[in-house]
Amino acid sequence: MMLQKSDNISSKYEKLEDKELVHRYRKNGDEQAFRELMNRHQAKIYSFIYSMVGSREVTNDIFQETFTKVITKMDDTYNEQGKWIAWVMRIAHNATIDYLRKQKRFVDVSSNYDDDSKTDFYDRLPDEDLVSAQEQIEKDEAKNSLMKHIGELPEEQREVVMLRHYYEMPFKEIAELTDVSINTALGRMRYALINLRKLFEKEKEEKGKDFKYAE
Amino acid sequence: MQNEEHTCIKYLMKELDPSEAVLFERKMMEDDDLLIEVECMRKTLRRLDNLPEVDPPAHLTDMIVHKAAARKSSPSHTIIPFNAQQSQTKYYAAAAILAVGVTFGVLSLESGLNQEKQQPNNSLTAEVQTRNLQNREAGQSSVKPWIDRNNVLYFTGTSSSINSNTSSTSYSAYMDSALEESLKKLKPIDEPLHFYNKTNAQEFQLTGTKN
Numbered sequence: 388m389m390l391q392k393s394d395n396i397s398s399k400y401e402k403l404e405d406k407e408l409v410h411r412y413r414k415n416g417d418e419q420a421f422r423e424l425m426n427r428h429q430a431k432i433y434s435f436i437y438s439m440v441g442s443r444e445v446t447n448d449i450f451q452e453t454f455t456k457v458i459t460k461m462d463d464t465y466n467e468q469g470k471w472i473a474w475v476m477r478i479a480h481n482a483t484i485d486y487l488r489k490q491k492r493f494v495d496v497s498s499n500y501d502d503d504s505k506t507d508f509y510d511r512l513p514d515e516d517l518v519s520a521q522e523q524i525e526k527d528e529a530k531n532s533l534m535k536h537i538g539e540l541p542e543e544q545r546e547v548v549m550l551r552h553y554y555e556m557p558f559k560e561i562a563e564l565t566d567v568s569i570n571t572a573l574g575r576m577r578y579a580l581i582n583l584r585k586l587f588e589k590e591k592e593e594k595g596k597d598f599k600y601a602e
Numbered sequence: 603m604q605n606e607e608h609t610c611i612k613y614l615m616k617e618l619d620p621s622e623a624v625l626f627e628r629k630m631m632e633d634d635d636l637l638i639e640v641e642c643m644r645k646t647l648r649r650l651d652n653l654p655e656v657d658p659p660a661h662l663t664d665m666i667v668h669k670a671a672a673r674k675s676s677p678s679h680t681i682i683p684f685n686a687q688q689s690q691t692k693y694y695a696a697a698a699i700l701a702v703g704v705t706f707g708v709l710s711l712e713s714g715l716n717q718e719k720q721q722p723n724n725s726l727t728a729e730v731q732t733r734n735l736q737n738r739e740a741g742q743s744s745v746k747p748w749i750d751r752n753n754v755l756y757f758t759g760t761s762s763s764i765n766s767n768t769s770s771t772s773y774s775a776y777m778d779s780a781l782e783e784s785l786k787k788l789k790p791i792d793e794p795l796h797f798y799n800k801t802n803a804q805e806f807q808l809t810g811t812k813n
Binding site: 429431437450451455458529548551552558574576 | 608610611617642645646647649650654670
């Protein structure tokens, strides 16, 4: 288990809401407050970027770019009335989309993974001592195929799924962030689920065929 | 139909109002196809719960936190990505070159205008000085006599040699010399009756009143 959370964050900070932490950082330059904010949200932001670009190196760059903007613009641009994470997510989303547009190609997440990223990816997951090795393998396979299929979705559909999953973002906000109507965002989510279902069924059929041939 | 599809997603995502959700559930009970579709989507959606969260590398988060702390410790310090720094340097260089160019142009223009202004001034000054000099030279002996219609000879003039301190003797001497000089300038008429001797000439007489 490789959780990056810093041990020296006091429980006092853990109890504070985002809004209060942001206020402390802005007003007093409280480093611990900023670290706590990072610890709370870094995994979701990083995972979102990673799911969109599929490369750890690029993810690191975009993640760093995102937080550099967060640090420099926090005093000027961020309005404390709004959710801090939504604001950060908007920056991360824009940075990710900018990168994808610059690439001018459809990013197939599954094919863009670094060679060691799949094992690295799962090395970071929490250990589950109580789960048997067989169950763990099955879980890993399920996650592996899930990531692969999500990588096969069109970019717009994948974007909506990830924003919804990692940020539990309401469709109204997703629509605003992606600059489409709510109905379009809902439609993209629906097609994403339909496509994923098809991909899972196809995979199931292929596994069934392989099992038959093996017999 | 499209509304129903969107409502289906909203229902799964729990974005419907309670009353709307109840209505949609009633509808599902009446429509088996809708029920099957919703359940299939729910099943697919559950799979997404297995999506893992990935933490960024520790050195990256530490670096960001340190940047944030540094930013707050020196408010004037701005963290700029390397690429942005390069582009900003280019902008500064371009701005500096532009500023130098504009300054040089303005200075050149101003100096040109000054030269233009100074030249006429100089020539004018020179001309005035020349005239003054001529006047001074002429003033010493420029006595121009004239005769009015009553044949009275007038002469007048100024001289730098005459001032308030000049004695009456030297003044009268000066006046005599001026008179003499003026008389020398009078030229005798060679043909005094030339005009009147013409055959077709008619006599005329200028008249006037003293009023």
